[in-house]
Amino acid sequence: xxxxxxxxxxxxxxxxxxxxxxxxxxxxxxxxxxxxxxxxxxxxxxxxxxxxxxxxxxxxxxxxxxxxxxxxxxxxxxxxxxxxxxxxxxxxxxxxxxxxxxxxxxxxxxxxxxxxxxxxxxxxxxxxxxxxxxxxxxxxxxxxxxxxxxxxxxxxxxxxxxxxxxxxxxxxxxxxxxxxxxxxxxxxxxx
Amino acid sequence: xxxxxxxxxxxxxxxxxxxxxxxxxxxxxxxxxxxxxxxxxxxxxxxxxxxxxxxxxxxxxxxxxxxxxxxxxxxxxxxxxxxxxxxxxxxxxxxxxxxxxxxxxxxxxxxxxxxxxxxxxxxxxxxxxxxxxxxxxxxxxxxxxxxxxxxxxxxxxxxxxxxxxxxxxxxxxxxxxxxxxxxxxxxxxxxxxxxxxxxxxxxxxxxxxxxxxxxxxxxxxxxxxxxxxxxxxxxxxxxxxxxxxxxxxxxxxxxxxxxxxxxxxxxxxxxxxxxxxxxxxxxxxxxxxxxxxxxxxxxxxxxxxxxxxxxxxxxxxxxxxxxxxxxxxxxxxxxxxxxxxxxxxxxxxxxxxxxxxxxxxxxxxxxxxxxxxxxxxxxxxxxxxxxxxxxxxxxxxxxxxxxxxxxxxxxxxxxxxxxxxxxxxxxxxxxxxxxxxxxxxxxxxxxxxxxxxxxxxxxxxxxxxxxxxxxxxxxxxxxxxxxxxxxxxxxxxxxxxxxxxxxxxxxxxxxxxxxxxxxxxxxxxxxxxxxxxxxxxxxxxxxxxxxx
Numbered sequence: 001x002x003x004x005x006x007x008x009x010x011x012x013x014x015x016x017x018x019x020x021x022x023x024x025x026x027x028x029x030x031x032x033x034x035x036x037x038x039x040x041x042x043x044x045x046x047x048x049x050x051x052x053x054x055x056x057x058x059x060x061x062x063x064x065x066x067x068x069x070x071x072x073x074x075x076x077x078x079x080x081x082x083x084x085x086x087x088x089x090x091x092x093x094x095x096x097x098x099x100x101x102x103x104x105x106x107x108x109x110x111x112x113x114x115x116x117x118x119x120x121x122x123x124x125x126x127x128x129x130x131x132x133x134x135x136x137x138x139x140x141x142x143x144x145x146x147x148x149x150x151x152x153x154x155x156x157x158x159x160x161x162x163x164x165x166x167x168x169x170x171x172x173x174x175x176x177x178x179x180x181x182x183x184x185x186x187x188x189x190x191x
Numbered sequence: 192x193x194x195x196x197x198x199x200x201x202x203x204x205x206x207x208x209x210x211x212x213x214x215x216x217x218x219x220x221x222x223x224x225x226x227x228x229x230x231x232x233x234x235x236x237x238x239x240x241x242x243x244x245x246x247x248x249x250x251x252x253x254x255x256x257x258x259x260x261x262x263x264x265x266x267x268x269x270x271x272x273x274x275x276x277x278x279x280x281x282x283x284x285x286x287x288x289x290x291x292x293x294x295x296x297x298x299x300x301x302x303x304x305x306x307x308x309x310x311x312x313x314x315x316x317x318x319x320x321x322x323x324x325x326x327x328x329x330x331x332x333x334x335x336x337x338x339x340x341x342x343x344x345x346x347x348x349x350x351x352x353x354x355x356x357x358x359x360x361x362x363x364x365x366x367x368x369x370x371x372x373x374x375x376x377x378x379x380x381x382x383x384x385x386x387x388x389x390x391x392x393x394x395x396x397x398x399x400x401x402x403x404x405x406x407x408x409x410x411x412x413x414x415x416x417x418x419x420x421x422x423x424x425x426x427x428x429x430x431x432x433x434x435x436x437x438x439x440x441x442x443x444x445x446x447x448x449x450x451x452x453x454x455x456x457x458x459x460x461x462x463x464x465x466x467x468x469x470x471x472x473x474x475x476x477x478x479x480x481x482x483x484x485x486x487x488x489x490x491x492x493x494x495x496x497x498x499x500x501x502x503x504x505x506x507x508x509x510x511x512x513x514x515x516x517x518x519x520x521x522x523x524x525x526x527x528x529x530x531x532x533x534x535x536x537x538x539x540x541x542x543x544x545x546x547x548x549x550x551x552x553x554x555x556x557x558x559x560x561x562x563x564x565x566x567x568x569x570x571x572x573x574x575x576x577x578x579x580x581x582x583x584x585x586x587x588x589x590x591x592x593x594x595x596x597x598x599x600x601x602x603x604x605x606x607x608x609x610x611x612x613x614x615x616x617x618x619x620x621x622x623x624x625x626x627x628x629x630x631x632x633x634x635x636x637x638x639x640x641x642x643x644x645x646x647x648x649x650x651x652x653x654x655x656x657x658x659x660x661x662x663x664x665x666x667x668x669x670x671x672x673x674x675x676x677x678x679x680x681x682x683x684x685x686x687x688x689x690x691x692x693x694x695x696x697x698x699x700x701x702x703x704x705x706x707x708x709x710x711x712x713x714x715x716x717x718x719x720x721x722x723x724x725x726x727x728x729x730x731x732x733x734x735x736x737x738x739x
Contacts, residue, residue, distance in 0.1 A: 147565035149246035171404040177369030178525035
């Protein structure tokens with residue numbers, strides 16, 4: 001169940017005191033979700049904040065932070081779309097930090113561009129920038145784009161969540177994990 | 192059922208309550224139910240359960256439920272000799288319901304010792320350790336009242352260290368989680384006693400509210416089921432149904448006004464459009480939290496009160512106590528899936544009073560818990576010497592379902608130089624002086640933290656963790672904000688008396704984390720709410736006798 005159908009389900013379930021609470025956010029939320037779904041469908045690489053060149057460099061940074069080696073990484077999850085979304089929709093004040101950061105990155109990679117470097121060279125360049133505010137933010141926003149709620153346009157198809165083993169259906173029932181299941185089944189209650 | 196009251200700003204209501212959180216929500220319900228006309232002024236917005244998202248970016252980056260440091264900067268320094276730097280330092284619930292909306296819902300009573308540590312253990316050099324003017328027995332009926340009125344789940348008598356109680360919990364504990372099973376397993380090996388966590392979350396339907404559906408988003412989030420016993424889900428609707436209480440969101444109080452007799456006449460506040468408004472009242476109650484309450488008193492200085500309001504003692508803003516504690520991590524063989532359900536299911540209080548042979552002051556409690564959602568886990572769940580990005584980092588992310596964190600919550604000693612003051616330069620988006628925090632833990636507090644972290648590691652090992660690590664213990668960001676308008680009998684050594692009345696201004700009352708004399712073991716919400724129920728009784732009695 002995605003967040004949207006969870007909400008519909010939850011609102012159907014609520015009765016009595018619960019029904020008195022308005023589900024005021026629902027229409028807005030559904031619209032945002034549709035928009036995201038439409039964007040995924042078209043597969044177009046359109047960015048509101050980044051130029052396509054900037055997006056290419058930024059995405060190469062994301063890929064070093066969460067690589068696509070043993071399963072989908074920042075690239076497949078569309079972390080770049082989350083960053084583009086955040087820099088235009090919610091935190092435009094961070095644009096100068098990312099723009100300046102990309103310039104630092106270009107300077108450290110010259111005469112090539114960062115994305116043209118070998119993976120080993122890219123890693124070394126980022127290592128040299130590790131203590132900068134740009135890298136701190138790039139790391140944070142790549143992680144948000146990999147593991148954040150997909151309604152923010154990253155973590156596509158919940159790829160990040162699937163990779164680490166997290167689910168967000170909106171409700172669970174016991175047993176929750178191996179050890180409480182073991183206790184419930186009476187096999188073993190401590191040693 | 193009456194409609195919520197609507198007052199004019201020119202109406203002289205009985206009480207203005209500044210802040211609608213753990214304490215303010217309780218006082219609003221109690222005073223309006225007792226027949227008084229109440230206006231609650233809340234800085235933040237009013238959100239409903241349908242607004243609560245499972246979205247870390249929304250909660251942690253956009254500060255949807257909390258103070259936003261871009262609009263309300265803090266400054267921080269470790270000692271008075273330093274110039275404070277702008278950085279996030281105090282973090283609090285900023286919406287109707289306040290911190291009670293986003294708290295993890297741990298609901299520990301203080302024990303008898305927390306009220307009398309000075310007389311039991313004597314003074315500690317460099318610490319402002321005092322007994323409370325009230326004892327556990329004075330507060331016990333109000334802990335019980337809070338548990339029943341709000342809805343708290345737990346098992347009475349399950350901890351051999353619990354203080355006496357007059358009534359069991361109204362609801363049975365939440366189901367045990369894998370982390371709880373592992374905590375029990377470790378505790379058993381070590382000869383400790385794990386017990387079901389007391390939580391302000393409904394394990395079953397209660398008083399027209401829905402029981403927990405185990406969605407897993409408690410800490411730092413609001414409950415879309417209304418199963419978390421926040422004042423938003425419990426007290427505030429009752430206050431409004433009384434027909435005598437108006438809760439005004441987006442109302443940011445900048446000053447308490449006084450007259451020539453030294454009595455409070457009302458408050459000045461900014462409304463949503465940042466227009467200045469004035470509300471008049473017969474009495475003012477401050478429940479704005481341990482940072483905003485002293486800040487407001489300091490901002491309310493006048494010719495008559497040159498050091499700030501209610502500050503003849505000079506103690507407003509002093510004795511700040513942060514939420515000190517340690518955290519350790521363990522990876523286990525099988526998945527715990529600890530992201531499901533409430534965050535804590537088992538607690539250990541064997542070290543609530545640390546054996547004097549260890550020469551460590553006070554004590555603490557331990558819990559095994561889910562503490563970090565996916566983004567938080569990746570950002571800050573690993574030890575600093577582990578990979579923080581790249582291939583190895585990504586591989587380690589896969590440990591997420593097999594993780595358990597053990598947290599300790601311990602005594603924090605009050606120190607006179609740990610303070611909330613007004614920053615002389617930095618202003619917020621309303622032009623008001625920023626909160627400046629000066630803070631460095633007492634060395635005895637750091638010893639207690641270290642002692643408790645050693646116990647965390649023992650517990651993880653005994654529970655069978657395959658890999659463990661310690662998280663750093665330095666804290667310069669706090670969600671528990673305690674002690675800054677201390678309660679006491681002597682007006683030179685405290686800001687309020689045992690009735691929560693300020694010593695200096697007879698119709699100004701203060702009840703929130705700032706009232707606490709000691710930190711307990713740093714799970715303060717139950718005590719703040721018990722104090723609020725007790726304060727409501729005291730204040731109602733005084734008002735009815737016309738003694739305010």
